[in-house]
Amino acid sequence: MWTMFFSSLFLAASALSTAFAAPASTSNQLSKRCTNSATDRSCWGDYDLSTNYYETVPDTGVTREYWFDIQNGTASPDGYERLVLTVNGSFPGPTIIAGWGDTVVVHVTNSMENNGTSIHSHGIRQNYTNQMDGVASITQSWDGILGGIIINGPATANYDVDLGNLLLNDWSHQTADQLNAIAGTSGPHTFDNCLINSTNTYNDSGSRFETTFASGTSYRLRLVNGAADTHFKFSIDNHTMTVISTNFVPIVPYNTTMLSIGMGERYDVIVTADQAVSNYWMRAIPQETCSDNDNVDNILGIVRYDSSSTADPSSTGYDYEDSCDDEDISTLVPYLSYQVGTSASxxxxxxxxxxxxxxxxxxxxxxxxxxxxxxxxxxxxxxxxxxxxxxxxxxxxxxxxxxxxxxxxxxxxxxxxxxxxxxxxxxxxxxxxxxxxxxxxxxxxxxxxxxxxxxxxxxxxxxxxxxxxxxxxxxxxxxxxxxxxxxxxxxxxxxxxxxxxxxxxxxxxxxxxxxxxxxxxxxxxxxxxxx
Missing domain, CATH: 2.60.40.420 (Cupredoxins -  blue copper proteins)
Structure with a gap:
């Protein structure tokens, strides 16, 4: 099943009215409208973070169309070539980019040699559009691959530059069908590797994901765990992350140096380039408590303050406890407050x-x-x-x-x-x-x-x-x-x-x-x- 992982803040499709009670009052609500910019990310045209997005969604009148051709192919994201499924010849597929209130139309052609497929938009609350949810045998037929999507909208903290999605995946040199057969009889397979934005090294082959920071600039990263069976803890040496959303929901920002992210989870973070000009490791660490990987210490990317540098970082990672627990639920406070029904029907x-x-x-x-x-x-x-x-x-x-x-x-x-x-x-x-x-x-x-x-x-x-x-x-x-x-x-x-x-x-x-x-x-x- 092709899965599009949504990591940004709001839905792109129009939402129908629900029967939720009005949101409880909160000191975080805004009363202004403004232009979304690096100095104020809190609004979006006539809407802002206080908008009850379960009931009210902008309609920009903009339709963004994408054409995907799903094919058999090969790729070597860590230097080891193997069979994959591709979209428009790439693995993962192209990233969809839209604004809050846009309509997204995706045209899919199945050119695979011998597979059905379906389209599921992970994290999108298909409101009154169940038929579009794309789950095999519940709404569509199956097989597939993955890609990313960015939906721009208001954020709960300011930043200068949006670096887009950062996909974290586990990776094997066998196909998913082969792994599924193994798991179904003898338990989970040990993965050969993991990838950061579809790249890593393996036995001195391949290359690492790299990005360049400019001193004093703040960057937004949209972290997505698209793994089959690996829980990650993510960090950037010497840097602190401000977490601004979880699974599409804007939250009251909090700071951390290590972020725990389970399969299918997404977090948006802001990182400020406030360290000495040098090179720093970016780490996606498989948690051995619940994940089985051969290359645990080598799931690394590089943050460079000097783009001309080619040296490996010498930075040291943060201490952490190996576990597959979520982030503490007391830190994940939604910006838009809702009171849960205190008695279940x-x-x-x-x-x-x-x-x-x-x-x-x-x-x-x-x-x-x-x-x-x-x-x-x-x-x-x-x-x-x-x-x-x-x-x-x-x-x-x-x-x-x-x-x-x-x-x-x-x-x-x-x-x-x-x-x-x-x-x-x-x-x-x-x-x-x-x-x-x-x-x-x-x-x-x-x-x-x-x-x-x-x-x-x-x-x-x-x-x-x-x-x-x-x-x-x-x-x-x-x-x-x-x-x-x-x-x-x-x-x-x-x-x-x-x-x-x-x-x-x-x-x-x-x-x-x-x-x-x-x-x-x-x-x-x-x-x-x-x-």
């Missing part, structure tokens, strides 16, 4: 467990290992009025609008899991190790982090809340690639009775007909959970 408990047998590894969320139907996706089933859901489809039916839903997710397994929800931001109410106990765990319902990916700690719990304000079939899953493939997922069937009116049923039918023709001609047999 619906509460669901899920236990993440690992099962095996007959040579196959399966993950369960609750008591079921999720399996979708490649040839009969959820949106087609809904369009046909078929309301019979198998246990393996793990369809949690939420028929009522504007209900608060609480999810309590626990695991007794020692590995941490990044839990991702499509179609929504969720509120992180609690997160910790041990068994969740409602009598002793205090839920954070005021200024709790609002995001779309959060870490379920190993042998721990995660309590999430969201409101049913967006009709559709929305996937909630572990963002570790193998765990999703092995069934660690479920789908939230939200306001099903409203879904058909929002669909382009003709397109759903024609897409499924094309898949059926392809699957029959090429004898395609479903071999995993379907996502």
């Amino acid at each position: 619906v509460t669901d408990d899920f236990i993440g467990t690992l099962t095996g047998g007959a040579g196959a590894i399966k993950w369960e969320m609750g008591s079921t290992s999720f399996v979708s139907q490649w040839d009969y996706p959820t949106v087609l089933q809904v369009a046909e009025g078929n309301d019979t859901w198998s246990a393996e489809q793990s369809a949690i039916e939420l028929p009522t609008a504007d209900q608060w839903v609480y999810f309590i997710i626990e695991t007794t397994f020692a590995q941490a899991h990044p839990i991702h929800l499509h179609g929504h931001d969720f509120w992180v109410l609690a997160q910790g190790t041990g068994t969740y106990d409602a009598d002793t765990v205090t839920l954070t319902t005021t200024d709790s982090p609002r995001r779309d990916v959060a870490m379920l700690p190993g042998t721990g719990y995660l309590v999430l809340a969201y409101i049913t304000d967006n009709p559709g079939a929305w996937l909630m899953h572990c963002h570790i690639a193998w765990h999703t493939s092995e069934g660690f997922a479920l789908q939230l069937l939200e306001r099903e009775s409203e879904m058909v009116a929002l669909m382009d049923v003709a397109t759903v039918n024609s897409t499924c007909a094309n898949w059926d023709t392809y699957a029959t001609e090429d004898d395609i047999v479903q071999d995993d959970a379907g996502v």
Whole structure:
């Protein structure tokens, strides 16, 4: 599945009105309008950081169109050549750039030799546009690669230069299909390497990512963890980062020297070039507590204050504790405050467990290992009025609008899991190790982090809340690639009775007909959970 990772602050598509209560008053709100510039990044035309972007979105009238041709190809990002899938001949694909309030149209041609594909915009709250969410077997067919997108909008701190996306990925010299087969029978593969913006060195081959800082200048970096199974801690030697957003949500800024970033998570940071003119290591450190990499100490980029320098840095990294915990939730305070509904209309408990047998590894969320139907996706089933859901489809039916839903997710397994929800931001109410106990765990319902990916700690719990304000079939899953493939997922069937009116049923039918023709001609047999 092609995944576009969104790291900036606001949605590009128009948002429909929701039934949220008005935001609670906050001392952070602005009352002015201005021109977005290096001296004041807080506004965007007639809108600013105090705009309730769940209900009000600018419409610039600008449409930005992109054409993607997905092809088989080869690449050697660390000096080792291997087969890859490319977009317009590049890996990763081209970066989409748009402004808050623009409309983005992406035209995709599948030129791969023998693969279906789908388009999923990771982190975009496809508001009343579930059919565009692009999840294999829930809304589309599957296979794929990744790329980036930047949506410009207001920010909670000022900066001079936007350096754009900084993609962090793990990397193997085997293909994803090969790795998935290994993981499904014997557990996770040990990755050969990791990449910073699609480059690194390996056995004296390849090259490092480099960027140049000018003294006194402040830079915005949009960090994206696009890894399959690696949790990173990111830092730049001798420099402090000001964190301004998490997973698309502007936050009250805070400073740190080391940022913990799980799979599928995104953070925007500002770094000021306030050190002596020299060269400094940029580090993306795989956390061995939950990640298995052969090249842990070599995931490095270079920040140069003198672009003519070619020497390797001699700087020393910050001390850190190897762990796969999220950033402390007390630091991730959304700029726009919302009060969580303090009583849930619906509460669901899920236990993440690992099962095996007959040579196959399966993950369960609750008591079921999720399996979708490649040839009969959820949106087609809904369009046909078929309301019979198998246990393996793990369809949690939420028929009522504007209900608060609480999810309590626990695991007794020692590995941490990044839990991702499509179609929504969720509120992180609690997160910790041990068994969740409602009598002793205090839920954070005021200024709790609002995001779309959060870490379920190993042998721990995660309590999430969201409101049913967006009709559709929305996937909630572990963002570790193998765990999703092995069934660690479920789908939230939200306001099903409203879904058909929002669909382009003709397109759903024609897409499924094309898949059926392809699957029959090429004898395609479903071999995993379907996502």
